[in-house]
Amino acid sequence: MEKVIYSLFLLPWLLALLVFVSPFHRLRQLITFLSFPILTYLSFKVWNLKLPLFITPPEWVNLAVTLFDYGLLLYFLYQGIKFRNFLVSVLAAAQLFLLSWVLLIIPHGETPPIYVDGLTTFMYFIVATVGSLICIYATKYMEQEDLDRENRFVAALLWFLGVMNFAVSVNNVEWFFALFETTTLASYVLIRFRWDSVSISNALQALWMNQIGGIAILLALLFGIKYYSVYSFTDILKVNPAVTSMIPLGFLAIAALVKGAQMPFHRWLLGAMVAPTPVSAILHSATMVKIAPYLILRLSPVIKGTLLAKLLIVTTGFVFVSAGLLALTQDNFKKILAYSTISLLGLMMLTASMGSPTAVLASLLLILFHAVVKALLFMEAGVIEKLFKAKYIEEIRRLVEKAPITVVFISIGFMSMTIVPYGIFMAKWLTLEEASNFLSHGAYVGSIIFIATGSVILTLLYFKVIGVMTRKRGEFMRFKLEKLPFIYLSTAGLLALFTIVGSIFIAHLSADFVNAVVASISSSPAPVKASGLTLITPLSEVYGWQIIGAFILLLIVPIFAYFVHFPEVDRVYEYTCGERVETTLGTYNFFCVSQVEPLIETAAVALFIITLVLGGGLI
Amino acid sequence: MELKKFRKKSPWILHYNTGSCNGCDIEILACLAPKYDLERFGILNRGNPKQSDILLVTGPVTKRAKERLLRLYFEMPEPKVVVAVGACACTGGVFRHMYNVENGVDSIIPVDVYVPGCAARPESIIDGVVKALEILEKKKKEIELPPYCKVPEGEKLNRRKLLERCLEVINAGRRS
Amino acid sequence: MNWEALVFTLFSPVIGGFIYGLERVVRARMQGRVGPPVLQPFYDFLKLMDKRSIVIHSFHAFMGIMYLVGTWFSLYVLLSGGDLLIAIFFHVLSLAFLVVGGFSVRSPYSILGAMRELLHMVAYEPLYVLTAAGLYLVTGTFQISEILNSNEVPLFVLPLVFVSILLSLPTLLKKSPFDIAEAHQEIIGGPEIEYSGKFYEAVYTAKWIEYVYVFFLIFLFGGGNHLLGAFLVLFAFFFFNLLDNVTARVNFRQMVAFHWYVLIPLVVINLMLLALWRG
Known part of the structure; x- marks a missing residue:
C-alpha cells in the first residue's frame, strides 16, 4: 500500500536517472515512454485503495527534508550572489532565517506527514497522463533542437513529475514548503535551460517571485504554530476559523496566488516562454501552477x-x-x-x-x-x-x-x-x-x-x-x-x-x-x-x-x-471596390x-x- | 413555382460613379429618399455587387474608371441589368471624344437601359429602373460578355479567366 | 422530443421573415415613406434562389450555410425549454460560423466585420448571463419551460434589467446605434459581404431566425403571464425600430463602454437590491 505511493514519487526519479545516463536517443525515448503506462497504472492502483490514507515515513526522512530545505535555500542564495541578483539573495536569506525560526518553535505532532485522498489521486492522474505525454513529446522536440542536451532536459522533466507527485501528497506544511521550493527550483532550472542572457534573467525573475510564495508559506507556518499549534493540512481543516485568526490561511492563499502567477506576480510565467516549448507545456498544464488551485482546494472547506x-x-x-x-x-x-x-x-x-x-x-x-x-x-x-x-x-x-x-x-x-x-x-x-x-x-x-x-x-x-x-x-x-x-x-x-x-x-x-x-x-x-x-x-x-x-x-x-x-459555381475575387490591390x-x-x-x-x-x-x- | 417573376419584385441596386459630376448621383439618391421612395418596389441600395441585380452607372467612364467598372460588372451574379443614367453615361455627353473618357458605359459593358438627361430626373430614373425590371425578368443566367470580348468556339473559360480576357482587351485599347 | 418546439423552430424563418417585413414597413412609415410590402423579405428570398451562384471559395460558402444551421439549432435549444444559460451560449456557437467564415476570406471588409461581430458578443454576452441569473432569482429555475409557467412576472421586479435588455437589443440584432458589425455605409455588411446568391440567402435567413431568438428572450420577461409577454415583444419591436431610426452609429469602444459601464451596473443594482430585499 505504502509502496505504491512511494513508487509514485521514486519511479519518475529512477526513470529520470536512467534517461540521464543512457547513451542512445532511442533508449531514452523508450524509457520515457515507459513512464506513461507505469504512472497511470500506479495512479489507478491508488484510486482503488481505501482512501484517505495516512502514511508515516521513517523518522530520518524528516531530517532529510530539513537538510534538503537548507541545501535548497543555500543554493538559491548562491545563485543570487552568482548572478548578482539582489532580490533572489535577500529572499533566500529571509527564508533561511524564517525556516530556522520555524524549526525552533515547531512542536512534535503525531499527525502523519503524508496524506493521500481523492484530490491527491486526481492530481496523480493528471501528472501521470498529461505530464508523461509531455515528456514523450519532449524527446522528439529535443531531437530537433539539441540532441546533446536531450538527456538532461528529459531527465529534469521526469524528475519534476516525481516532485509534483510528492508535493500533492504531503500533509505537513513544512514538507510542503520544501516541495514548493523544489518546484521553484525545477522551474528555475528549466527556464534557464538555454543558457542565454534572456533565459537567465527570466529564470531569476521566476526564482524571486516564487520565493515570495515560499516566504508566505513559512509565515503561514509560523502563525499556524503560534495560533493553532498545528502544522498539517488535515489539522488546519479541523480548526474553526470563525473563532481564531485567519492569518495563516491568508498567507497560504497568498502563496497560492503567487504560485498561480496571478497578477501582479504574473511575469514569471510569461518569462517561461523563452525555454523550450515542453517546459511551458509542463509548467502551464500538468504541474507547477496547478499547485495553486490545489492549495486553495485543500483550504476550501475551512x-x-x-x-x-x-x-x-x-x-x-x-x-x-x-x-x-x-x-x-x-x-x-x-x-x-x-x-x-x-x-x-x-x-x-x-x-x-x-x-x-x-x-x-x-x-x-x-x-x-x-x-x-x-x-x-x-x-x-x-x-x-x-x-x-x-x-x-x-x-x-x-x-x-x-x-x-x-x-x-x-x-x-x-x-x-x-x-x-x-x-x-x-x-x-x-x-x-x-x-x-x-x-x-x-x-x-x-x-x-x-x-x-x-x-x-x-x-x-x-x-x-x-x-x-x-x-x-x-x-x-x-x-x-x-x-x-x-x-x-x-x-x-x-x-x-x-x-x-x-x-x-x-x-x-x-x-x-x-x-x-x-x-x-x-x-x-x-x-x-x-x-x-x-x-x-x-x-x-x-x-x-x-x-x-x-x-x-x-x-x-x-x-x-x-x-x-461546390463545383458548378463561379469563383470571383474578394470585393475591393473594383480596385486591383494587393492587400x-x-x-x-x-x-x-x-x-x-x-x-x-x-x-x-x-x-x-x-x-x-x-x-x-x-x- | 416560377421563380422568374420574383426578380422584378426585389431588385437590389449597385450604384457606381464612373467620373460623373455628381448631378445624376444626387438624383439617384433622391429616388431612394422619402419623396420618391424606391423601396416600395422592394429596391434596396446594397452597395455590394455580389448581392445586386441592377447596376446603375453614371458618368462618361474615365480611363481610370473603366477597369473598375468591368470588375464590378463581373462580380455581379447573373441575371443582371445595367442602367446607364444621364447623358454622360449614355454617350459621353459633353465629354465625348475627350482624351480621358471612354464615350459612355456601353463601350465597356453591355447596357440594357439608357436614361437620358443632364442630370437625369428622378422620375426618368425610376422609369428607367422599371423598364430594366422588365428586361431583367427575361434575362438568362449565362454570363454576359461585352461585345469586344470574343471567346473562341470550344474554349471553356471560367469567370475569372473571362474577366482577365476582357481586361486585356480594354487595357490594350483595341476595340471595335 | 419536444414536438411543439420543433414545429415552431421549423417555421421560425417564416415568422422571422414576417417580423423583418413588418420592420421594413414600420421603419418606412416612421420616415414618412410608404415602404415595401410586408412579404418583401420572402420576395428577396425567392429572388436570391434564382441567382447564379458565385463564391470566393467553398469553405467560406459552406460556413454561410452552417451559420444558418447553427442558428436554427440554437433556436431549437432555446425553444425546447431547456436551460436558459446553455441556450444563450449556444448562440455564441452559431455566431462562431459567421465569424470563422468572415475571417476565412482575404477581404478587409469581411475581416473587420468578423472582428466587430466578436466585439458585439463582448458587449452583450455578460448582460444576458446576468439576465439569466436575474430570471433565476425571480422564478427559481433556469429551465425555460418552467420560467414560462411560473406565477411570478419578472418584469415587475426586474424593471432595470428589462430596460438594459431593451437598450442592448440593437446590439444583438445589429441595428443602429449599435450596428457596427454590419455598418452598410462603412464596411458594406461586414462578414456577410462576400456571400452571394443562394449562400447569401442562408445568411439572410439566419438573421430572420435571430429575430425570433431575440424576441423570445424578451417574451420570457412576461413569465407566466403570456399576454404581457406578447405585449412586451410588441413594445420592444416598436422601440428598437424607433431607436434604429433616430440614432447614428457609434464606434465599438462607445458600444462596449455603454454596455459595460452603463447597462451592466444597472442590471447589477437591480439584482442585488432584489436579492437583498428577499434576503
Whole structure:
C-alpha cells in the first residue's frame, strides 16, 4: 500500500536517472515512454485503495527534508550572489532565517506527514497522463533542437513529475514548503535551460517571485504554530476559523496566488516562454501552477464563506478578466497561451474559493480539462515553431493551407476553452448557476460578471487567432495533410481525443469520477447526476442531444468543410471596390487595451494587498 | 413555382460613379429618399455587387474608371441589368471624344437601359429602373460578355479567366 | 422530443421573415415613406434562389450555410425549454460560423466585420448571463419551460434589467446605434459581404431566425403571464425600430463602454437590491 505511493514519487526519479545516463536517443525515448503506462497504472492502483490514507515515513526522512530545505535555500542564495541578483539573495536569506525560526518553535505532532485522498489521486492522474505525454513529446522536440542536451532536459522533466507527485501528497506544511521550493527550483532550472542572457534573467525573475510564495508559506507556518499549534493540512481543516485568526490561511492563499502567477506576480510565467516549448507545456498544464488551485482546494472547506474567500473570488475574478484583456494585445502565440493560462488559473481559484461542492466540482473539471488542453496547445505551439518556423500569429497566417491537422488540433484546443459542449464550458456553467444562488453577496455577483466577461473576452481572443489561421486565398485544390512526426501526432492526438471524449461523457465523468474527489474534499459530493449523456443538476440539466448536436456542429462539420466543394459555381475575387490591390491583412491588436495596462496592474496590486490585509485579518 | 417573376419584385441596386459630376448621383439618391421612395418596389441600395441585380452607372467612364467598372460588372451574379443614367453615361455627353473618357458605359459593358438627361430626373430614373425590371425578368443566367470580348468556339473559360480576357482587351485599347 | 418546439423552430424563418417585413414597413412609415410590402423579405428570398451562384471559395460558402444551421439549432435549444444559460451560449456557437467564415476570406471588409461581430458578443454576452441569473432569482429555475409557467412576472421586479435588455437589443440584432458589425455605409455588411446568391440567402435567413431568438428572450420577461409577454415583444419591436431610426452609429469602444459601464451596473443594482430585499 505504502509502496505504491512511494513508487509514485521514486519511479519518475529512477526513470529520470536512467534517461540521464543512457547513451542512445532511442533508449531514452523508450524509457520515457515507459513512464506513461507505469504512472497511470500506479495512479489507478491508488484510486482503488481505501482512501484517505495516512502514511508515516521513517523518522530520518524528516531530517532529510530539513537538510534538503537548507541545501535548497543555500543554493538559491548562491545563485543570487552568482548572478548578482539582489532580490533572489535577500529572499533566500529571509527564508533561511524564517525556516530556522520555524524549526525552533515547531512542536512534535503525531499527525502523519503524508496524506493521500481523492484530490491527491486526481492530481496523480493528471501528472501521470498529461505530464508523461509531455515528456514523450519532449524527446522528439529535443531531437530537433539539441540532441546533446536531450538527456538532461528529459531527465529534469521526469524528475519534476516525481516532485509534483510528492508535493500533492504531503500533509505537513513544512514538507510542503520544501516541495514548493523544489518546484521553484525545477522551474528555475528549466527556464534557464538555454543558457542565454534572456533565459537567465527570466529564470531569476521566476526564482524571486516564487520565493515570495515560499516566504508566505513559512509565515503561514509560523502563525499556524503560534495560533493553532498545528502544522498539517488535515489539522488546519479541523480548526474553526470563525473563532481564531485567519492569518495563516491568508498567507497560504497568498502563496497560492503567487504560485498561480496571478497578477501582479504574473511575469514569471510569461518569462517561461523563452525555454523550450515542453517546459511551458509542463509548467502551464500538468504541474507547477496547478499547485495553486490545489492549495486553495485543500483550504476550501475551512475558508468557505469567509471574508478571505470572498476577497479571493474578487481578486482571482479580476485576474481572469484582465489577463484575458492583456492577452488581446499580444501577438506572440506562446504569450497568448501564457496569458490565457493566467486567466484560467484565476477561474480555477475563483471556483475553488467558493468552496461549495458544485463549485469544487467545477474547479476540478477546470483543472483536468485545462491541463489536457493547455498541454495540447503548447505541443502545437512547439510544432508550428519547429516545423513551420512561426512564433507570431502574423506568421501563422494561412496555416490551414499548409497544415490542416495542426489547425484542427489548435482549433479544438481553443474552442474547448470557451464554447458550449466542452468540459471547461461546463465548469463555467456550473459555477454560474452556483453563484446565482447568492445574488445578495457582492462577491458572487462579481463572480458572475467576471466569468461572463472573462469568457467572452477569451472567445474574442481565440477566434481572433483561429481567424488568422483559417484565412486562405482560394479553394483547396490539392488537398493534402502535412507530414507530422509520429510522436507529435500521437501525443497531441491522445490529448485531443481525451478532450472530446471527456466532454461528450461529461455527465458520467463529473457524476461518477470527479464527484468522488469532491466528496473527499468537501465532505459531501456535488448534487449532480448523470442519465445517459444528460447532466442533471438540482437547478436544470444539459441534455445529451444538446452536447451531441454541438459536437456535430463544432467538430465534424468544420472538418467536413475541408472536403466540401461546390463545383458548378463561379469563383470571383474578394470585393475591393473594383480596385486591383494587393492587400496585406493583419489582425487587430487592441492597442486601446494596452493603454490601461498600468491601471490594471495597479488595481491588481491593490486587490492583492486587500486580500492579504482584510482577508488574512491583519487589520 | 416560377421563380422568374420574383426578380422584378426585389431588385437590389449597385450604384457606381464612373467620373460623373455628381448631378445624376444626387438624383439617384433622391429616388431612394422619402419623396420618391424606391423601396416600395422592394429596391434596396446594397452597395455590394455580389448581392445586386441592377447596376446603375453614371458618368462618361474615365480611363481610370473603366477597369473598375468591368470588375464590378463581373462580380455581379447573373441575371443582371445595367442602367446607364444621364447623358454622360449614355454617350459621353459633353465629354465625348475627350482624351480621358471612354464615350459612355456601353463601350465597356453591355447596357440594357439608357436614361437620358443632364442630370437625369428622378422620375426618368425610376422609369428607367422599371423598364430594366422588365428586361431583367427575361434575362438568362449565362454570363454576359461585352461585345469586344470574343471567346473562341470550344474554349471553356471560367469567370475569372473571362474577366482577365476582357481586361486585356480594354487595357490594350483595341476595340471595335 | 419536444414536438411543439420543433414545429415552431421549423417555421421560425417564416415568422422571422414576417417580423423583418413588418420592420421594413414600420421603419418606412416612421420616415414618412410608404415602404415595401410586408412579404418583401420572402420576395428577396425567392429572388436570391434564382441567382447564379458565385463564391470566393467553398469553405467560406459552406460556413454561410452552417451559420444558418447553427442558428436554427440554437433556436431549437432555446425553444425546447431547456436551460436558459446553455441556450444563450449556444448562440455564441452559431455566431462562431459567421465569424470563422468572415475571417476565412482575404477581404478587409469581411475581416473587420468578423472582428466587430466578436466585439458585439463582448458587449452583450455578460448582460444576458446576468439576465439569466436575474430570471433565476425571480422564478427559481433556469429551465425555460418552467420560467414560462411560473406565477411570478419578472418584469415587475426586474424593471432595470428589462430596460438594459431593451437598450442592448440593437446590439444583438445589429441595428443602429449599435450596428457596427454590419455598418452598410462603412464596411458594406461586414462578414456577410462576400456571400452571394443562394449562400447569401442562408445568411439572410439566419438573421430572420435571430429575430425570433431575440424576441423570445424578451417574451420570457412576461413569465407566466403570456399576454404581457406578447405585449412586451410588441413594445420592444416598436422601440428598437424607433431607436434604429433616430440614432447614428457609434464606434465599438462607445458600444462596449455603454454596455459595460452603463447597462451592466444597472442590471447589477437591480439584482442585488432584489436579492437583498428577499434576503
